[in-house]
Amino acid sequence: MTFATLQFVRKMTSSAARTAAIKHVTVIGGGLMGAGITQVAAATGHTVVLVDTSEDILKKSATGIEGSLTRIAKKKFADKPEAGQEFAIVENLKTKQELFSALDKVAPNHTIFASNTSSLPITDIASSTARLDRFGGLHFFNPVPMMKLVEVIKTSQTSQETFDTLVDFSRVLGKHPVLCKDTPGFIVNRLLVPYLMEALRLHERGHGSKEDIDVAMKLGAGYPMGPFELHDYVGLDTLKSIIDGWNKMEPENPLFAPSPLLNKLVAEGKLGKKTGEGFYKYK
Numbered sequence: 446m447t448f449a450t451l452q453f454v455r456k457m458t459s460s461a462a463r464t465a466a467i468k469h470v471t472v473i474g475g476g477l478m479g480a481g482i483t484q485v486a487a488a489t490g491h492t493v494v495l496v497d498t499s500e501d502i503l504k505k506s507a508t509g510i511e512g513s514l515t516r517i518a519k520k521k522f523a524d525k526p527e528a529g530q531e532f533a534i535v536e537n538l539k540t541k542q543e544l545f546s547a548l549d550k551v552a553p554n555h556t557i558f559a560s561n562t563s564s565l566p567i568t569d570i571a572s573s574t575a576r577l578d579r580f581g582g583l584h585f586f587n588p589v590p591m592m593k594l595v596e597v598i599k600t601s602q603t604s605q606e607t608f609d610t611l612v613d614f615s616r617v618l619g620k621h622p623v624l625c626k627d628t629p630g631f632i633v634n635r636l637l638v639p640y641l642m643e644a645l646r647l648h649e650r651g652h653g654s655k656e657d658i659d660v661a662m663k664l665g666a667g668y669p670m671g672p673f674e675l676h677d678y679v680g681l682d683t684l685k686s687i688i689d690g691w692n693k694m695e696p697e698n699p700l701f702a703p704s705p706l707l708n709k710l711v712a713e714g715k716l717g718k719k720t721g722e723g724f725y726k727y728k
């Protein structure tokens with residue numbers, strides 16, 4: 446997919462008054478993450494332009510955002526129902542480099558670029574542009590409207606001003622920012638993905654059924670979901686692409702070793718909740 450496909454644009458605005466440094470936001474990719482980021486940015490008073498490759502996808506994003514807002518309104522106004530009436534694209538380095546390189550040529554000088562990548566080095570993505578000081582990472586979590594954390598990634602070239610602006614932007618969105626270095630997986634995925642892979646390996650060795658491992662981690666460690674449930678929720682293809690990428694970077698690291706079972710399920714198209722089957726079946 447190339448920059449030429451960025452032709453369908455939908456604009457969303459909110460009337461809320463704002464004073465923060467970032468006022469206009471462009472989100473590239475209106476899938477799972479992009480739609481969520483658009484929703485929280487618009488709800489906190491930013492002008493948001495959402496870009497995707499077809500009008501149909503944008504319609505789906507808009508319907509998804511509407512559904513999410515309805516659920517939030519229902520919760521928020523449970524007692525009073527009448528009252529309730531520049532960042533995602535696929536996880537591929539070359540695609541992201543092509544996109545940011547093209548945007549770099551047309552975006553105003555003061556525009557800050559941020560990538561929501563889960564696993565690619567921000568430095569590698571930024572290297573396709575001439576604005577290394579105005580490039581950082583903003584890593585949101587799924588579902589974006591519910592999850593409070595944003596990892597703000599500062600590369601060795603990100604300026605302090607850019608970093609402070611991204612931290613401020615995260616706070617304006619109502620999120621809790623944490624500072625991360627540009628290292629694989631930042632904080633959360635660096636700890637979470639090896640744990641998920643270890644759960645798979647434990648199961649592959651025949652040392653526990655997936656059901657028992659899930660129950661054990663929920664009741665024994667107090668986790669809200671077991672590792673196999675979380676695999677299905679995140680998407681097996683997403684986890685495979687993360688682990689394959691890290692394995693390529695550090696082939697000797699046993700924590701980053703691929704899993705035959707994960708590879709098999711992905712090859713069979715069993716990607717988790719989104720396809721109706723992963724480790725478990727969904728109706």
Ligand SMILES: NC(=O)c1ccc[n+]([C@@H]2O[C@H](COP(=O)([O-])OP(=O)(O)OC[C@H]3O[C@@H](n4cnc5c(N)ncnc54)[C@H](O)[C@@H]3O)[C@@H](O)[C@H]2O)c1
Pocket residue numbers: 446447448450451473474475476477478479496497498502533534535536537544561562563564584585586587679683
């Ligand atoms: N899913 C997660 O939990 C999660 C969490 C944090 C970060 N991320 C990262 O966010 C990014 C998006 O993930 P997602 O789960 O939302 O994927 P997704 O497949 O739901 O959405 C990607 C969207 O990008 C669009 N797109 C692809 N190429 C494009 C182009 N050239 N121009 C415009 N739009 C284009 C697609 O049409 C699609 O709508 C990935 O880099 C992923 O690693 C995902």
